[in-house]
Amino acid sequence: MELQGKVALVTGGGVRVGRALVLALAKAGCDVFIHYGNSEAAAAEVKAEVEALGKRAFTYSADLGNPTATDTIIPKAVEVFGQVDILINSASIFPEEVDRFDQVDVTLWDQLFAINLRAPFQLCQAFARQIPPEGKGKIININDARIPRPKPNTFAYRLTKRGLWDMTEILALELAPRITVNGLALGQILEPPDVPDAKKFMEDFANRLIPVKIPGSPQVVTDTAIFLLEQDFITGATVRLDGGQFI
Incomplete structure (x- = not known):
């Protein structure tokens, strides 16, 4: 895909890796729809940086834990830009409280599944529906490099x-040939x-x-x-970016 002139939507685009992705897309020639949860000031700053690069940007707040709010994101982006060509599901949450099998409760379970899995599903579904029959689209799901090595913590x-x-691989088949779906599994990218x-x-x-003795960085992502x-x-691939840590 030629990125110049395309429209990208990045969830969690106001901070950390999401912010880096927004700016990289703008530098590559994309207009960017910047979703954020609570980071209004940070999202506004990134919007200004995108506009300084000569590209259009729009910020939009929605609670990914709320399915009704999540369902408004793609329609709003289409309203603003006409179409979305690229979806990057970057937003997720990591449990601040105990998340072991014998201690995790239903409230934490529901919150994690809502934001980390249900919201990306909803967004992928709505994204695919707005791509024209002869159109092309790209999805990237941001994941975690530790996942292929099962551990009892963070259950x-x-x-x-x-x-x-798994959804990345399933959707790669489901949405081919119009849309490619890939993932990036991150190790220690930021402090x-x-x-x-x-x-x-x-x-x-x-x-x-x-193992490679090189610190991670947003630029790798x-x-x-x-x-x-x-x-x-390339579709259905999840690329591990961890410097070999989780081999």
Whole structure:
């Protein structure tokens, strides 16, 4: 796909990896619909950066935990831009509380599944429906590189991401040949929020745990995303970006 002049929708586009993806898409020539949950100020800043690059941008808040709110996202993007050519499901949540099999409760379970799996499903479904019969589209689902190695911790979270991994492959077949569907499974790409010395944290982490001894970075994600969006032959792939940590 030639990205110049296309319209991309990025969920969670105001902060962290989502923000990096928004800016990379704008630099590649896309207009961008920036979804956010609560990061209104950050989304506004990214919108201004996109516009400074000479591309159109629109910010929109919707609670991905609410299926009715989620259903408004694609129609709003189509209303603003006419069509959406690229969907990147970047937004997700990681449990702040205990998420072990014997301790996870139904409330946490429902929240994780709603945001991490149901919302991407709804958005993929609505995205596919608005692509014309002879049109082309691209979907990228942002995932977690640790998922292929089962562990007892983060029980419900892992199930949501395993579901997203499988959904990526199923939709690649379901939506071919009009739409390609791929995933990016991230390792330690950014430091955790509120780390006082981000550079030191990432370097120490790489030296201890990453075989290639190179810190992760948003550019690794954006470069790979742009590569996948420009390809028409690759579909159903989830590319692990972890420096070898979860081999």
